[in-house]
Amino acid sequence: MYLPFVLLLPLITLYYSPQVAIASSSPSVLTQGSSLFVEKNDHLVSLNGVFTAGFHETGQNAYCFAIWFSEPMLDGNHTLVWMANRDKPVNGKQSKFSLLKRGNLVLKDAGQRIWKSDTQSNSPLQLKLLDSGNLVLTQLDENSSLWQSFSFPTDTILPTQVFTKDTVLISSRSSTNFSSGFYKLYFDNDNVLRLLYSSNEITSVYWTKPYILTWEAGRSTYNNTRFALLDSKGRFQSTDDFTFTTTDYGDALQRRLTLDVDGNIRVYSLINKRSWRVSWQGISTPCTIHGICGPNSLCTYSFEKGRRCTCLPGYKSKNHSDLSFGCEPTFDLSGHHENFGFIKLPHVEFYGFDSTYSQRSTLRECKNACLNNSNCKAIQFTFDKESGFFQCYVKTLLFNGYFRGTIFNTYLKLPRNGVLMSYNHSISNESRLYCSSSIIQMKRTYEKATANGSLKFMLWFSIILGVIEVMSFVFFYYITKQPSGKTTQTYLAIATGFKRFTYAEIVKASHKFKEEIGRGGGGIVYKGILPDNRVVAIKRLHEAIQGEAEFLAEMSTIGRINHKNLIETYGYCAEGKHRILVYEYMENGSLARNLSGNQLDWKNMFEIAFGVAKGLAYLHEECLEWVLHCDVKPQNILLDANYNPKVADFGLSKLFDQGVTENSIFSRIRGTRGYMAPEWVFNLPITSKVDVYSYGMVVLEMIAGRSPTYDQLPDDNERLEQKRLVSWVREKVHRASESLEETQIMEILNPMIRGEYEKGQLNNLLKVALQCVEEDKDARPTMSEVVKALLYIP
Structure with missing residues (x-):
């Protein structure tokens, strides 16, 4: 009744031989009735070898069927550009991706259907990974596509991938969690490209700037075709008249446009096949991105430390491992208004969520409006130049908080017998930077509240303790500091791809300052060639009158500036008395x-x-x-x-x-x-x-x-x-x-x-x-x- 296995073996080989032949001769194609198995690490590879499709591990025993750049980056990780099941990962065993004979693409997790393409055809079909990174299900008889991954992007679009009114980019939850995050790029009903923050509680548009009119932002609402495209050279065009060109516009670069986890949209260019460099970004001020720090939190940004989220006085973090959850109060807002007072947060704005608004108000009237509202958490009090009066905003939710750097002032409502008593100074973000020396001088102002003897004692005790800690840190720093010439860290985290060159590297790149191409009051410019064959201009500044700290402060500014009509600076040298800039060569x-x-x-x-x-x-x-x-x-x-x-x-x-x-x-x-x-x-x-x-x-x-x-x-x-x-x-x-x-x-x-x-x-x-x-x-x-x-x- 049962045939011996040896007799069945030729039949099994004959049955599966067409699939094996196709897979071996064309690894970019999956035929009808075939599957890719997670255990076998099966892949489809584009003919040019740039892209790979298959199961990619996104967590412990968690896999997504995805498309990624074949070449790993310097950190060993691959760059994903598309995922079928980002919110429903499958197991590392008994999971498969199949092209059924009736034409449906199906992803199964141990027999359970997780994802499908909902396609059907009586024509011969094949699934092919194209050189563009597009995974296409093609009807061979009609030479037309039945389904393609380009129509269902996740957080990335590739050159030639059309972004339409029916598509949306959704950021990842974090750099290690690839599930859907809080940020979306989409065409709104008014035909304009927008960025949206969307959580279970709050939804708000933050790009383009919601407080300016569409035409003021250079956008048009009249073209209802709604599509956008990034071409292979680095030019982006949209039907709402939003266009830009990357800083490295030209051929021979792999690019991707990605909605990042921080809510910013960026174009990345692949450098030397192993690292990505930002060649354009939509938002240059990270703290203006809505929801970036969650409720009851203040966003601050410095180049050295990046973006930081800080709980407001009287509030504590909800989740120390994920600051996007924001902060929660340590006190009860209910109670008689006489039990509450205010602390001033100069130059701080919390965008949106105003319960009441008064065009003409005094500070006392504005505070009373908040004290008489049990849901009020703060007031925003600002002077309007056009009307010549102060405006009052009563805030019931503290969201999107950041230093505006203008005449905005926020007054935070706090209990008098709790946080308000212990908080005796206001937050200030004032800085003056002079054109003559570029030395950043911080000037802080404080509002002093009445304090008893115990509070004064605690204040002086804290100051003395802080001074001791600072002195200990400085002493430890100097005894452990290595000479700058021996440090192994040659890159300063000023900007992506912004390098700190040694003087020896500069001398080699410029062939000992051989070819002079210009000179001026600031210094002499020489032509040079970097090890990666980039032709550069090397500006040797006149003998430095600045210290290294001041020069590095200026360099931090250069690294953050990115515009197609500003020269791109690749790096600098600050070694001894040498102050040198390295920037792109202009033909x-x-x-x-x-x-x-x-x-x-x-x-x-x-x-x-x-x-x-x-x-x-x-x-x-x-x-x-x-x-x-x-x-x-x-x-x-x-x-x-x-x-x-x-x-x-x-x-x-x-x-x-x-x-x-x-x-x-x-x-x-x-x-x-x-x-x-x-x-x-x-x-x-x-x-x-x-x-x-x-x-x-x-x-x-x-x-x-x-x-x-x-x-x-x-x-x-x-x-x-x-x-x-x-x-x-x-x-x-x-x-x-x-x-x-x-x-x-x-x-x-x-x-x-x-x-x-x-x-x-x-x-x-x-x-x-x-x-x-x-x-x-x-x-x-x-x-x-x-x-x-x-x-x-x-």
Whole structure:
């Protein structure tokens, strides 16, 4: 009745031989009736070898059917780009992924169906992993796809993968937990791409900024097709008019766009096949991401320590292993209002969740409104410049808390007999950073409450104990510190891919400073080649007057700045007296060289003016610190192979607190004669408007082809006399507006500019440039206003 196993063996081999042949000849394909088994570590591999699909271990005896980059990273881990069952992992035994004969893709965990594609076809089918990383179920007769992984992304999209109104990216829960997290990227019903924080209790949109109008964010609601795409070169385009280009735009790089666990969306580029580098990110201020620290918590950020979540006074952490759960109160909010008081949290904002709002209020009225509301946890009291009155927000939930750096003040409601008595100072985040030295000086203010003798004793005891601890730490640090030249840590965690070079490495890369490509007041620039064959510019700064700590503080700012119109800095050297910057090499050199050589046509000129404006606007208003360049001139504007502009030497500018616009202190005048704003000369407060003035002078020089210093300019009588460039251009524009004669404008335009100019662009650019060089700084626009003005062609 039973055949011996030896007789059955040929039949078994014959039955399975077609599948074995297909698997061995084409490992990128799974045929009908075939399966991939978790125990056998079965895989599909794309023909180019870049991607692998199969079971990937995501925890102890927990596996997901996933797609990942085949090459492991430097830490040994693989980078996942897609998962079928991220929220329902399967066992490491008796689990399989199958393509059934009727066309359905099924994932089973010990016989139990976990995931399916819900596909069916009578045509011959095959499942293939393409070179793009797309897993496609194809009908061979019709040569069409029945299902594809690109239509169901998890937290990542790859180049050429279309993101549509029917798709959504959901972040992972953490770096080690790949289940669905709190953050989503999706197309909203108004046709705009948005980032959303969504938990069981709270849902809120945080990108684009929810408090500004869609059009103010540069988005459009009119295209209801709703799709977006990242191409292989690094350009992202969306139907809501949101576009960007990665800092390493070009071919021959593997890329991915990922919604990270921290709620930020980033584009990563694969470097040397073993490490990822951020080439673009959506949000430069991590603490503005909603829900990042949970309720009753305050988010702070520093580059050295990264993002930190701190419980508010009177609150304790809910989960010490996961700070996103936030904090809970250690006191009871119920009780008579006389039992509560307030502590001030300067410059702190908690976005959203206002139970009441008053446009005109005193601080006393605002506090009473909170004390009479048992659900009130804090008030936000701020001055509105437009109305000229103080505004009161009563908060019933403390969420999205961070230092705004403006006139926002939050008053936290606490019991008088508990936390309020023991908390005798306010939180402050004031810092002033000077353009002259870039030394960060922290100035803290405190509100003193009345205290009895016991509290004073405890305060002094705490201070003495703290001083002893600090001295012990300093002593331990110095006795265990190794010489800087012998340290094995060559990378400083300033930014992804931002390296601290040794002086020996710099000498080798520059071939002993052999090829000089430029020089200026700050130092000499040499051409160099890094070990990975990147061509770089190496700027050897003049003999350092800074200490290493101050220089590293400036470098930390450089590492955090990322914009396509700002030069990318690869690293630096701070060894002994040497202060050296290493940044990307720009094939076409400086704008000054191209202007003198008459290498630019009108299209190049306008794109350069527009790109420089965008770069300066980012420095002034969008990056983590408010950065003034202080020396905008053609020599500090570099052009790549396609004449795209990038502002250089911004890393040597000094920092200011956002919002500090007056009483700035400078030890010396900065800038270059001819491009300096009047504020420097007349010792007036220095603001971002000094860069606006310099930008206007650069634009006028580009248009007229003449130096902004004194020059010989022809007047209407063809006499040669010395006039200032601004006065000459302004006079010509004024005459053209009165007489409607285009010849006046033509006299301004440099006759050596190649190509035809666009009249509307020229008039608009002249108008903007003349506004930028107004003597009164308040009459000048901001750089973001310049960008908007250049987008409008009358």
